[in-house]
Amino acid sequence: MVSSVIIRYIFNELGILYEIPDLYSIVLQALCRIPRGKITTYRDISKALGDTIAARAIGYIMKTNPCPDRYPCYKVISSDGSLGGYSLGSERKSMLLQKEGVKVMGQKIIDFEKHLVDISDLRLPPVLLSMRRLQEFISDRVSLITERKNIRFVVTFDLSFVDGPLDIGIGVGCAFDVDNEELLGVGISFVPVFMPYIPTYLAFRELPAILGSLSAVIEYIPRIDAIILDGQGILHPRGLGIASHAGVITNIPSIGVAKSILVGRISGKWTYRGDLKYAPVVYNNKVLGFLVIKNKHKIVVSPGHKFSVDDARDFVLSLEWPRNEAEPRIIRLPHKIASRIKEFVKKYPKLLESRSKGQKSLDDFFL
DNA sequence: GCGACAG
DNA sequence: ATCTTGTCGC
Secondary structure, eight states: OOOOOOOOEEEOTTSOEEEOOOHHHHHHHHHTTSOTTOBEEHHHHHHHHTOGGGHHHHHHHHHTOSOTTTSOGGGEEOTTSBOOOOTTOHHHHHHHHHHTTOOEETTEETTHHHHBOOGGGGOOOOHHHHHHHHHHHHHTTOOOSOOOSSOOEEEEEEEEEEOSSSOEEEEEEEEEETTTTEEEEEEEEEEEOOSOOOTTOHHHHHHHHHHHHHHHHGGGOSOOSEEEEESOSSOSTTSOOHHHHHHHHHTOOEEEEESSOSSOEEOSOOEEETTEEEEEEEETTEEEEEEEEETTEEEEEEEEESOOHHHHHHHHHTSOOOTTSSSOHHHHHHHHHHHHHHHHHHHOGGGGSOOTTSOOOHHHHHO
């Protein structure tokens, strides 16, 4: 698909050097190994990659297939034997299959099991398995002991995406002095995205752009006491949401603030504090985070790294939270900036043309 | 019509 | 997350 010379690694002091796999290319190229008259399913591809949870993401990769003539995504159907979608119309998908001897009745494949390819023939690398193992390895290094009592210098993050031949992630980090919540500086990165969104694997999609903006914002802040990311901390099937992942590999105390629950359930009593309330979120019989509700807006707070569950919650609750906003002001700001930059880039697409370095700063625009 | 699934 | 239509929700 698209080759590039872009830096796309997540690494740390633990000796881990992990290259984010180009899942789009891996899956599209595997389609070329499906023999004439054979088919497979979104779920089987997902399973071969290491986790069936990616089935919808496989469908998304098919949907955005940049070259249906070269990558035969019409050979991929739903696991229940129904036809599934096709960017050029399901009639065309049906016709292409029939031409290879696969009978289609309405939206159903006749005897679809007989046409299934041996999925191991596609030689799909189990990249989701290795990502899961990496998450488990890093998760063992998460600390839930609050390292710093007085948190003053904080960076909050968010990103938006611009789609193209290769999706570009726009990472934004905002540095604050939380004593007066003054904005000290903004770091921005533009990074190609090689992974679709897959539940529980979010960090592998978003962290490269986040870390890029972190390195860009670092000069504006005397030190970093904490980072706050949009997503879960330890409230994750493997205890490693994006905030915990970022915290451990940067060795910076971190907190996750999400808009909805990924795993776990609300359990226990509500606590009322002023005009907001919160309740514990329990997973594996442990309180790993809190659901906070204020003026109909809800956020899920869980520690990332070097925070206790209660201290993570109390720190977030100490931040100014305007009545009409969905979350505290300093957490919302990077989202607003990323959205504005996205609109700007859509308006002037040439800004992203020379992206050979993979990361850019605002200076690149104004030289 | 419907299970749930951070962004 | 993004896109987009319609304009309630369990």
